[in-house]
Amino acid sequence: MARLPLLDPETATGDAAKVLERMPTRLNIFRMMAHAETNFRHVLKLGGSILSEQKLGACERELLILQVANLQGGEYEWNQHDPIAIGVGVPRAQVDALATGDITSDAFNAAEQALLAFSKQVIENVRVDDETFAAAHSHYSDQEIVETIFTIGFYMMAARLTEATETDIDPAAGMKVMNELDKDNL
Numbered sequence: 001m002a003r004l005p006l007l008d009p010e011t012a013t014g015d016a017a018k019v020l021e022r023m024p025t026r027l028n029i030f031r032m033m034a035h036a037e038t039n040f041r042h043v044l045k046l047g048g049s050i051l052s053e054q055k056l057g058a059c060e061r062e063l064l065i066l067q068v069a070n071l072q073g074g075e076y077e078w079n080q081h082d083p084i085a086i087g088v089g090v091p092r093a094q095v096d097a098l099a100t101g102d103i104t105s106d107a108f109n110a111a112e113q114a115l116l117a118f119s120k121q122v123i124e125n126v127r128v129d130d131e132t133f134a135a136a137h138s139h140y141s142d143q144e145i146v147e148t149i150f151t152i153g154f155y156m157m158a159a160r161l162t163e164a165t166e167t168d169i170d171p172a173a174g175m176k177v178m179n180e181l182d183k184d185n186l
Helices: 014-022 028-033 037-052 058-072 075-088 092-099 110-125 130-137 142-164 175-180
Strands: none
Touching: 014 037, 028 037, 028 075, 028 142, 037 142, 058 075, 058 092, 058 110, 058 142, 075 092, 075 142, 075 175, 110 130, 110 142, 130 142
16 A cells, blocks of 8 residues: 555646546556646656657667666566557567566667666666766767666656555556657646
8 A cells, every 4th residue: 555645636636636637547656646746747748758759769768667667676667667668569588688687688689788788877876887888879879878868767766756655556557558648738
């Protein structure tokens, strides 16, 4: 049971109520985020842009999200993003390798291995050594490198929110959330 009550869309007030009312899928993470009423809409817009507007590919994004969830203990995010990863085309072998932390698995190509090594250092050390940075940058543009850091940071925040509040894990919504995403309507 969550440490804080999930906001009920029927009884919420103010901006949180307006945003929750427009959301077709009201996952528990959103109902927990809504407590931060002044930030809620903005956080959702940032999350929406990460999920739908980045130059970084959808498969790479989902690999990053799953790596964050694995390294940070984000059970809620893993539960939601495992089926999304499969839905956008990440092979099951890659998801399984991330579940065990094997970022050098043959399931990943050289670019993915470089991205995951970069991501691991960002998550665990904040700083990235020159060799790891150069390897990732040889495959990904300046924009994609910065988008990678934004994705990591956003999902580290999400993992901390759900784990610190012990947010109840919803059944995986999978691609339904992606298909309903309309950040401009928030």
